[in-house]
Amino acid sequence: EPEVTQTPSHQVTQMGQEVILRCVPISNHLYFYWYRQILGQKVEFLVSFYNNEISEKSEIFDDQFSVERPDGSNFTLKIRSTKLEDSAMYFCASIRWGEGRGVSYNEQFFGPGTRLTVL
Amino acid sequence: DAKTTQPPSMDCAEGRAANLPCNHSTISGNEYVYWYRQIHSQGPQYIIHGLKNNETNEMASLIITEDRKSSTLILPHATLRDTAVYYCIVNEGSSNTGKLIFGQGTTLQVKP
Numbered sequence: 001e002p003e004v005t006q007t008p009s010h011q012v013t014q015m016g017q018e019v020i021l022r023c024v025p026i027s028n029h030l031y032f033y034w035y036r037q038i039l040g041q042k043v044e045f046l047v048s049f050y051n052n053e054i055s056e057k058s059e060i061f062d063d064q065f066s067v068e069r070p071d072g073s074n075f076t077l078k079i080r081s082t083k084l085e086d087s088a089m090y091f092c093a094s095i096r097w098g099e100g101r102g103v104s105y106n107e108q109f110f111g112p113g114t115r116l117t118v119l
Numbered sequence: 120d121a122k123t124t125q126p127p128s129m130d131c132a133e134g135r136a137a138n139l140p141c142n143h144s145t146i147s148g149n150e151y152v153y154w155y156r157q158i159h160s161q162g163p164q165y166i167i168h169g170l171k172n173n174e175t176n177e178m179a180s181l182i183i184t185e186d187r188k189s190s191t192l193i194l195p196h197a198t199l200r201d202t203a204v205y206y207c208i209v210n211e212g213s214s215n216t217g218k219l220i221f222g223q224g225t226t227l228q229v230k231p
Contacts, residue, residue, distance in 0.1 A: 035221075043219075108155075110164065
């Protein structure tokens with residue numbers, strides 16, 4: 001079965017550095033998402049992306065964050081200047097869309113996550 | 120904030136049915152009930168969803184009350200690999216963003 005992949009699995013960076021987290025969503029999916037999970041806390045929505053633009057973002061997703069779909073397969077999350085509090089698991093997800101039911105439901109497929117550690 | 124309420128933890132004996140309850144008393148008519156689970160910091164995994172009727176797939180069954188204010192996820196024969204955090208999420212099916220709002224979920228511990 002197709003799956004969402006993410007690279008790297010673990011990223012260690014110094015505070016203030018830029019990081020790019022990469023995701024390859026499932027090929028025929030059209031909606032893409034980033035979530036994060038700080039250790040011991042709940043999964044939090046960051047941003048949704050459709051038709052090459054952001055469709056919704058949370059208040060966590062400030063100017064330090066950006067997303068891009070640079071080609072037909074990759075979906076990236078960039079953090080421009082990392083802070084200690086950005087340390088978390090970052091999950092990419094994409095949606096199975098339609099199957100004859102239009103927009104009536106969605107099933108999100110999550111990647112395995114990237115653990116970001118900011119020192 | 121999450122629109123659902125779940126018990127923080129439950130135990131279940133291996134091989135027995137695990138029944139995980141969820142309250143969603145403010146659910147609106149076009150909102151689906153979704154269940155996801157997260158096994159030890161892996162990415163969340165979709166389990167099942169429903170609108171009004173009970174649903175069953177290869178993983179689980181979902182029982183939704185007639186007034187839709189609560190539901191129960193049933194794992195018919197729990198195994199040790201079902202130990203995970205289970206999330207009940209309500210989400211408008213016609214939403215053009217499809218974002219999921221996770222609560223704290225129920226930590227299910229399946230014991231031998």
